[in-house]
Amino acid sequence: MGGLPDELLNGEIFYxxxxxxxxxxxxxxxxxxxxxxxxxxxxPPAPEAIVSMDQRPIMH
Incomplete structure (x- = not known):
């Protein structure tokens, strides 16, 4: 992929x-x-990491 793929550019009109x-x-x-x-x-190459609120590390 050298730039934006055709699937994006061919499917959109930007105003x-x-x-x-x-x-x-x-x-x-x-x-x-x-x-x-x-x-x-x-x-996917970089799936989003979601940390639930009750599992967050506590910062002191």
């Missing part, structure tokens, strides 16, 4: 720079944390 920034950032987060990649055994 402002700010709208483009928001949509591209949403797409980037989805691509990197949720979308399965065949080269990784259909797992």
């Amino acid at each position: 402002s720079l700010r709208e483009a920034q928001i949509i591209i950032e949403i797409w980037r987060k989805h691509y990197n944390t949720k979308r399965p990649h065949s080269a990784l055994g259909y797992r």
